[in-house]
Amino acid sequence: MRKALTASTVRVKKLKRPEIERMYQLFSEYYQNHTLETFEHDLYEKNHVIILRDKHDRSIQGFSTLLRVPLKKAGKNVLGVYSGDTVTNKEYWGSPALGIEFLKYLWKLKMKRPGTAVYWFLISKGYKTYLLMANNFAYHYPRHDQPTPPEYKTLMNEFYAKKFGEHYHADTGIIAYEGRSCALREHVADITPELLQEPRVAFFQKQNPKWQDGHELTCIAKMTVWMPFKYALKKTFQVRRK
Template sequence: MLISRYQSKENITQAMRLRMYQLMQANYDHVTQERFRDDLDAKDGAIILYDENDRIQGFSTLVWYRDLLDDSDVVFSGDTIIDRQHWGSRELVNEFCRLCGQWVKSHDRTLHWFLISKGHRTYQFLPLFSKQWHPMPAKHDPKLANDAATCARILYGDAWCEDSGVLRFSENQGQMKPEVAAATEQRKQNRYVEFFCKRNPGFANGDELVCLVAMHEENLRGTALRAFRKGMME
């Protein structure tokens, strides 16, 4: 069983950083320590997952923006990984949604989650806890699509491919290890995995699918909704 703690980047020690980088190395190729360091330093902090022995088994880096969209704040999750033995845990999603609820309550402003996904596991979080997101099968929301494009253009510039809706980098920013990418191919019978692969055919080479979710009570479901409401009450 995993437990989560949010840590500001100033409170993430060198030993913690090393363990986090080791988790990235175990699942991704071409992730340098310098790139990992720069990504973390550009964030506000990270949700860190611990096992019963207080050993780090996963994390997601976060940064909060007030100025990307005119009508909403934006939370962006960067490097995200959970050790394979803990795949299936929802602790990360629950803590993330609790933090989003806290933000909405304290800032009295709407919030969107901007995420980029090079693997189906990240993308599959979206149908698990939300009703509407971009992009999704059989439904298109022009406003969400436009807002997602705005975030991608501002944050990633020339790497943003407007026509395909993905980020494609001139220099490799990291890609899933072949055995991890193969697991995505093997799950194509799932409609969301099939959709992810169709929208991001270059995922195995490190292309990232740009996604956006409105973080409010009417759009959340299940444990994510309960966690969001918990944050709203804190």
């Protein structure tokens, strides 16, 4: 039987202890150099978490934490959504459940505030996370085929400098900590010579050459009203080509 996932978005404060413990267990399978204390600190500062469950036995097989951030752009109110810890069990890689649920989350925010710009703030320890943004968002930065516009860079600097302080390096767009920092375990998302033939993977490697040490590439993407429809159309054509 093919493994499948279902996704739901819940408030962090409504999570039960066994659910948090399972999330940490899963996180520990793919990341190193962390503690339960640091994991929970990151979790409890968030508003919501997308929970991925096995469609049949309902076990937790992935999650992504989310924080809403009010910001200003050229004197106007804008809304940011920051993604924190994110992981999916390898047995379910390729499932669209997380991407679809996250798009629904952003789209609902956008529809409630049609006149307010909505941005996704993402930090990427590995190329897979970067591609989740780069492959699906028309307006995303940094990117290999054009420079980051000044207004986007200003937003990034404002948010990431406030959140990560001296660990954020605006000149490179990298978040780096002294000593050991939380990083992907070996062989979780290795970049092979074949993968480097993909321009977006090669760009990620160039921008974040020390990703294996836990360095994180800071990113931003813009949500539009039409985004979910374009995503659905893209997936339809992919299925038809198979």
